[in-house]
Amino acid sequence: MKKIVTILVIVLTIVTxxxxxxxxxxxxxxxxxxxxxxxxxxxxKAALNTKGVKFANWDVSSHQLTVIMDERKTNxxxxxxxxxxxxxxxxxxxAPQDAYDNLHGCCKYRDEEILKDHQKKD
Numbered sequence: 483m484k485k486i487v488t489i490l491v492i493v494l495t496i497v498t499x500x501x502x503x504x505x506x507x508x509x510x511x512x513x514x515x516x517x518x519x520x521x522x523x524x525x526x527k528a529a530l531n532t533k534g535v536k537f538a539n540w541d542v543s544s545h546q547l548t549v550i551m552d553e554r555k556t557n558x559x560x561x562x563x564x565x566x567x568x569x570x571x572x573x574x575x576x577a578p579q580d581a582y583d584n585l586h587g588c589c590k591y592r593d594e595e596i597l598k599d600h601q602k603k604d
Contacts, residue, residue: 504553514572
């Protein structure tokens with residue numbers, strides 16, 4: 483009986499360790515604020531400049547940034563921080579004021595008038 487319990491514990495430990503293994507090609511989605519194609523370019527570039535990110539696509543209408551990344555090299559928090567550092571608030575990090583202030587005038591997503599103007603164009 484002791485042998486069976488010991489074997490069971492070993493098997494469960496191995497299975498648990500394998501389940502916690504970081505993925506090489508993990509798909510991650512993050513909500514990122516922005517309003518236009520210039521924002522899209524900036525957000526995707528910041529994501530791709532994050533070590534371990536292999537693919538990045540930001541959708542203007544849904545504000546979803548989808549990336550494929552190597553979780554052994556980076557994580558969601560690092561990705562969000564890098565995107566925030568170029569001026570775009572997201573679900574895990576707020577852009578520093580100086581980065582937001584450096585955005586092009588049409589990219590000021592915190593300004594209600596700019597948001598209304600972009601909604602009229604759609």
